[in-house]
Amino acid sequence: MKGSLMVAVDKRTIEGPGCFSQEEGGGHGVAAPSPSMVRGACPSLSAPMQTGDGLLVRLRPSTPGLTVSQFRALAEAAGKHGNSLIEITARGNFQLRGMTAQSMAGLAADIDRAGIVPESGVAIEVPPLDGVDPSQIADARALADRLRRAIDALDPKPRLAAKLAIIVDGGGQLTLDELSADIRLKAIRSSDDTGLWALAIAGTDATATPLAALPGGQVVAGVVTLLKALAEIGPRARGRDLDAASLRARFPALPNHARSAIGPAVSPVGLIRLGDRRCVVGLRPSFGQIHARDLIRFLALAEAAGVSEIRTGPEHSLLLLGLPRERIESILAAAAACGFQTRADDPANYAIPCAGAGACASAHYATRQAAADLLEVGSGLLDGSLRVHLSGCIKGCAHPSAAMLTIVGAATGYAIVVNGSSSSEPVAYIGKEKLKSALSRLGELLRNNKAAGESARQCLKRLGRDAIATALRQG
DSSP states (O other), X not given: XXXXXXOOOOTTOOOOTTOOOOOSSOTTSOSSOOGGGSTTOOOOSSSOEEETTEEEEEEOXXXXXXXXXXXXXXXXXXXXXXOSEEEEOTTSOEEEEEEOTTXXXXXXXXXXXXXXXXXXXXXXXXXXXXXXXTTOSSOXXXXXXXXXXXXXXXXXXXXXXXXOEEEEEOOSSSOOTTSOEEEEEEEEEETTOOEEEEEEEEEOTTTSEEEEEEOHHHHHHHHHHHHHHHHHHOTTOOGGGSOHHHHHTTSOOOOXXXXXXXXXXXXXXXXXXXXXXXXXXXXXXXXXXXXXXHHHHHHHHHHHHTOXXXXXXXXXXXXXXXXXXXXXXXXXXXXXXXXXXXXXXXXXXXXXXXXXXXXXTTOOSOHHHHXXXXXXXXXXXXXXXXXXXXXXXXXXXXXXXXXXXXXXXXXXXXXXXXXXOTTSOOSEEEETTOHHHHHHHHHHHHHHHOOTXXXXXXXXXXXXXXXXXXXXXXX
């Protein structure tokens, strides 16, 4: 398969960005758990993960997108071999739920028959509009392909962490800035308009540690240097384990002035303009999940309207390419009727629930119902300035990075984290039956204290953790 690499899966690896995993241990009555059932491995066609509603498979196609026909085949396979629930993850992967050990062979055969080739080896991610966005600075996919070939040619093969991730971002409107990665490459232009790639490690675009700015001809060798350094540390090593100071001495110095993107980044939901004549329509399945029946119904309408290709994107999004401008309004109405969020300003875009209890064996509460409750009683929070992450457990699968507000399920209730991830120290704990009233109380706090022109995020930041914790406890 494309970009294949023999990667050693260490069952003790701590969960990394964007990977869905089970709790470590034998809670499923299986004597010898497969790697996908162990904290630190990712579910795949060859190693699905046992969870609350059966086996779960994660799939990232090796092509930039799928044809409508391929997408339909994927949805039909999810209905035929699983429970028909399809999810788009925060990193733009497909998740198919509810398979059984007996249905896995049929699922794999149907996916193969559709011509969908899963990506394998080290995860190398590029922005979904690479190659079609005229504002991008450089061709990220071409560089990613060169990098995969170089990694595949290494002898001996480096033993790398199972969840090691590389982001290659050529700039443009729809970026991967908020996704964390062990190694990051981003196209920049220096003050003399020379094209370079900024190399950084361990984090999002805002938090990663910068190492160097490399011309295109040196980038692959630079990344291979980092991979070899990780392999020397050990098979569980991640970008955060690298010694940035010693590595900087091996690379050219960063330029004093550089720019990385043309224009502001845009939401993956709604209309994305590609120059004067073309556009992309971004959709988000309601809370990141859709039933195969509804997806198949929508795909028939999309195909009739002229959609030529569908790509997945960040923030649980789907991107429709090839749609004529005169069909946009009708396809947006059809998408809304089939269970998609279609507007960048939809408050539901900013409530990020995981699969939740019933679907995930690790989850302590029904996260999607809690998200619906949040829209009902606390919608003032969801003004686009912040995200509320509803995590069924401490692992934080749906939104691994920090959020302004994270509600973490626990055996006795909920832990509330402010400006942190699901594993951060909570500011408050609330009881099992008090979440809806606590969210209502938090909405009331905002209404009573938000100044004119102030966003929800600005207001909460000004009020501080103590005021937020008090409001939640009173709820």
